[in-house]
Amino acid sequence: MSELRMSSGRSVPGSLFKAYLIRTSIMYPVLDILGDPWTLAIIRSIINRPKRFVCLAEELKISRAALSARLDRLEEQGCITRRQYCETPPRYEYLLTEMGRALKSTLVLLQQWNFEWLEGREQPLPAPLKCHHCNKDLKLTVVCQHCSKSLSLDSMRPLLFQQLPEEIPPLQSYRRTRHALVSKESSSVSALSITAEEWLRDRWSSLIVGAFLFGVHRFNDVQSILDIAPNILAGRLELLQQAGILCRVDEAYKLLARGVALYPAIMAMSDWGRKWLPADQVKEVGWRMLHIPCGNWADQRYACLECGGHID
């Protein structure tokens, strides 16, 4: 993802274009939903079958007030729906909507990252999902819809097909959370055991990794594009280095293999957001990712790693 060109062939200032890509990224509204500490846990819990309120509260060890708020929010966002199983008193069980079920690929890819990069902290799905082609435990790869080759980070580049706006849009709204990953006093050992879900929950970390995936490498560039306080950024960079996701090279930072490996899950979340979020939340206008080997847009789909069969 090195060249930043318009479809006309004219080049545009790279840093401006990167800022535009990052600031309009679908990841902001997606993380507003999935970045909540309990959201993925709830979705993961009911991915195979509906569950009742009390069952969820016990399983997730979440207070009833917090669970009630999360379920309302997920229902409002369209990820889950409730089904009444008792009229007096009114009692409900909760199940995924089509929109919620579409997160299956994201969950599987996050689980794969945990399995590959953590030691003994992977969180299996309640009942592992099976490939409907080969019936083995489902492991996914993200491939190009046109040529079926892998959509790896270095096989794509963003292509701008309209003028950049006069002003780069401001950051999209960002709901703060109080969930820090690791306290300052924690050792580097704990940073190495942070799961993909936990990186996701800490939205600054996920947005910083996103910026690096778009080729932003310097402290000041990340700070200005993400509009992040310098102390917060310094803390996250330190943590990401401790976790082996980034390393510092001279005056810049570089993504390591462990960080690049988060890319498929981030792609899956972005794809989910583009398909399911309301149009007014999708700000990615005027550019698309190009798949260099086949020359088509990088439209993604999922394939089973074992048998290569396409997964919906």
Place this chain on the structure above:
DNA sequence: GCGGCGACGACCTTCATACG
């Protein structure tokens, strides 16, 4: 037994400023 509501407290983020 389920779930809403308000009070409370922990702690996270922001902001301003300063330093090497």
Place this chain on the structure above:
DNA sequence: CGTATGAAGGTCGTCGCCGC
């Protein structure tokens, strides 16, 4: 340019209580 510090304000989980 990159990082550190501390004050202030904001967010969110927990708890206790209550109504249905």
